Amino acid sequence: MLFQSHSSLSRRLLFIVPLLGLILLLSMVASLLEGSSGLGIADVLASFSGGGGKAAVVQTILWRIRLPRAVLAAAVGATLSLGGLVFQARLGNPLAEPYILGISGGAAVGAILGMFFGLAMFPGVTLLAFAGAMLVMATVLLLARTRGGGRSDFLLLAGVMLNAFCSACIMFLLSLSRGSQVQHILFWLMGDLSMAEPGRLWLLLPLPACFFLILILARPMNLLLTGQESAAALGVHVQRLTWVLLGTTSFMVSLVVSQSGLVGFVGLLVPHFFRLLLGPDHRILVPACILGGGAYLVLCDLLARALPAGGEMPVGVITALVGAPLFVFLLWRSRT
Amino acid sequence: MKAVAVSGLRVRAGRREIITDLSCAAEQGDFLAVIGPNGAGKTTLLKVMAGLISPASGELRVLGRPLAAYSRRQLAATVALVTQQLNPDFPFTVEETVLMGRAPHLGLLERERRHDFDIARQAMAFTQVDHLAARRLDQLSGGERQRVMIARAICQQPRIMLLDEPTAALDPAHQLAIMQLLHRLLKAEGMTVIMVSHDLNLAAMFAGRVLLIKEGRGLAIGPPEEILTPDYLRQAYGCSMYVDRHPLGGTVRVSLVAENDHSLCKAVSTPVD
Numbered sequence: 001m002l003f004q005s006h007s008s009l010s011r012r013l014l015f016i017v018p019l020l021g022l023i024l025l026l027s028m029v030a031s032l033l034e035g036s037s038g039l040g041i042a043d044v045l046a047s048f049s050g051g052g053g054k055a056a057v058v059q060t061i062l063w064r065i066r067l068p069r070a071v072l073a074a075a076v077g078a079t080l081s082l083g084g085l086v087f088q089a090r091l092g093n094p095l096a097e098p099y100i101l102g103i104s105g106g107a108a109v110g111a112i113l114g115m116f117f118g119l120a121m122f123p124g125v126t127l128l129a130f131a132g133a134m135l136v137m138a139t140v141l142l143l144a145r146t147r148g149g150g151r152s153d154f155l156l157l158a159g160v161m162l163n164a165f166c167s168a169c170i171m172f173l174l175s176l177s178r179g180s181q182v183q184h185i186l187f188w189l190m191g192d193l194s195m196a197e198p199g200r201l202w203l204l205l206p207l208p209a210c211f212f213l214i215l216i217l218a219r220p221m222n223l224l225l226t227g228q229e230s231a232a233a234l235g236v237h238v239q240r241l242t243w244v245l246l247g248t249t250s251f252m253v254s255l256v257v258s259q260s261g262l263v264g265f266v267g268l269l270v271p272h273f274f275r276l277l278l279g280p281d282h283r284i285l286v287p288a289c290i291l292g293g294g295a296y297l298v299l300c301d302l303l304a305r306a307l308p309a310g311g312e313m314p315v316g317v318i319t320a321l322v323g324a325p326l327f328v329f330l331l332w333r334s335r336t
Numbered sequence: 337m338k339a340v341a342v343s344g345l346r347v348r349a350g351r352r353e354i355i356t357d358l359s360c361a362a363e364q365g366d367f368l369a370v371i372g373p374n375g376a377g378k379t380t381l382l383k384v385m386a387g388l389i390s391p392a393s394g395e396l397r398v399l400g401r402p403l404a405a406y407s408r409r410q411l412a413a414t415v416a417l418v419t420q421q422l423n424p425d426f427p428f429t430v431e432e433t434v435l436m437g438r439a440p441h442l443g444l445l446e447r448e449r450r451h452d453f454d455i456a457r458q459a460m461a462f463t464q465v466d467h468l469a470a471r472r473l474d475q476l477s478g479g480e481r482q483r484v485m486i487a488r489a490i491c492q493q494p495r496i497m498l499l500d501e502p503t504a505a506l507d508p509a510h511q512l513a514i515m516q517l518l519h520r521l522l523k524a525e526g527m528t529v530i531m532v533s534h535d536l537n538l539a540a541m542f543a544g545r546v547l548l549i550k551e552g553r554g555l556a557i558g559p560p561e562e563i564l565t566p567d568y569l570r571q572a573y574g575c576s577m578y579v580d581r582h583p584l585g586g587t588v589r590v591s592l593v594a595e596n597d598h599s600l601c602k603a604v605s606t607p608v609d
Contacts, residue, residue, distance in 0.1 A: 009447065216444055223436055225428070229419060232388050234492070235412030235440035280428055 081293025084267030105166025106136030191263030191316030437491025
């Protein structure tokens with residue numbers, strides 16, 4: 001395992017955090033330089049050196065369209081990756097992902113209801129998506145609290161079932177939708193970062209606080225990986241830790257899903273990628289997933305805009321197209 | 337002051353009562369072996385002592401203090417539990433695993449210092465796994481892994497160590513090694529060791545006292561030669577066993593007897609001394 005050795009935690013962090021931070025920064029800069037308006041590096045650089053109507057247009061595109069989009073992509077990537085990491089640790093299941101507790105299903109039903117009734121993207125659809133996600137997630141957690149007791153797979157199964165129910169609702173709503181509505185809904189279901197707007201970025205403000213909380217809980221999460229009883233025997237309040245972790249994660253994932261639609265695969269791929277590369281220590285993995293996950297989605301979004309000639313494709317298509325083969329490759333590598 | 341004192345303990349899981357009425361105690365520096373048939377409540381008793389299960393009623397004191405008066409972290413710094421859990425999907429290295437034992441002594445934002453690394457290194461040396469420090473847990477043999485888990489428990493610097501069948505699934509040589517390790521721990525650190533085991537002979541060789549439980553009740557507690565008798569064993573396990581002395585050293589030795597073996601059955605019924 002690369003980089004996993006005796007070398008102390010702080011030395012590894014001092015190497016990994018600046019490196020991934022730099023990659024994130026570079027990918028965001030690259031993302032600022034590429035877009036459907038055909039604006040190149042030369043135009044952007046020229047607009048800085050001043051003057052003219054074109055420079056003003058370029059500056060507007062840069063700061064009001066591309067920057068919000070890059071920031072949203074980074075936030076969504078970071079949140080989904082971290083969400084995957086947390087759910088995989090708590091559920092003790094390497095295939096858990098951020099949508100597992102029904103967050104995706106709930107958000108989708110909410111969002112599609114909004115689009116179906118022709119509400120505006122904000123606040124209507126966004127709020128409904130957030131409400132739907134939180135509602136389903138709360139249902140799962142309450143069910144687990146009252147009935148699930150000691151069964152470790154209860155959360156997983158309850159989430160899967162509620163997601164299946166939500167899927168049926170989505171299909172039902174889709175079958176009633178017409179024309180442009182259908183494409184709108186499909187784009188949302190595949191993850192759509194083009195909804196980014198500077199006026200709405202404040203909605204992402206709670207994210208750093210959520211990230212910080214999870215970073216603090218990195219050591220208890222490590223202990224949790226060795227089993228719930230073993231963690232408890234080492235002084236961890238497993239119940240309390242569970243509610244804080246799942247509550248925080250569900251909240252932040254609902255928040256970004258309501259902004260971006262369902263971007264798949266990030267939460268599965270990124271934590272596994274870093275776990276194979278850096279080992280299972282969450283004090284390393286949490287910052288790695290935040291920075292690396294952000295960079296991954298920014299780059300995928302860049303591809304989603306650059307690949308199709310004229311126009312763009314939903315970023316979820318790219319994350320799955322790139323992610324699925326990469327994931328299979330990683331699995332194959334880890335077996336040998 | 338007793339290391340652990342249990343009186344009138346009752347534990348329920350749903351409607352089922354796992355421990356119905358149990359009282360026992362271990363002095364500080366005791367090596368107590370808990371034996372009894374499957375489902376008797378041995379593991380449950382350990383988990384109650386480690387604070388993982390709360391009893392329905394009864395009193396439990398650790399070092400004279402009621403269990404409820406301990407915070408989770410305080411208890412983890414006093415009582416260590418060694419189980420056989422392993423999650424192979426998230427493989428930590430041996431050193432990382434042993435260092436986890438420092439968790440109850442560290443605040444949430446505190447990082448391990450040199451002092452903690454020293455304790456971990458000593459614990460690994462004590463259980464002879466220091467040469468495996470960089471290896472991953474899922475690459476070890478069963479005996480090595482068990483020694484790592486004991487090293488982690490030592491790293492917690494507890495006063496009391498609880499072990500759930502530490503020699504199960506180990507070959508005879510490794511069984512002996514683990515038991516000798518526990519014995520050294522007791523002598524060197526003055527630790528109290530409470531061990532659940534199905535191996536009556538290992539219990540007889542190493543434990544100072546034996547607690548025999550059946551169906552959630554304490555049947556008897558005392559030195560091995562008083563508890564490991566044909567009568568008690570038949571009462572607990574429902575089958576005949578032949579008891580004599582180990583030819584070397586003279587500790588009690590228990591042998592199984594096949595039901596249809598008449599020559600041996602006769603021997604069982606005559607008390608041997």
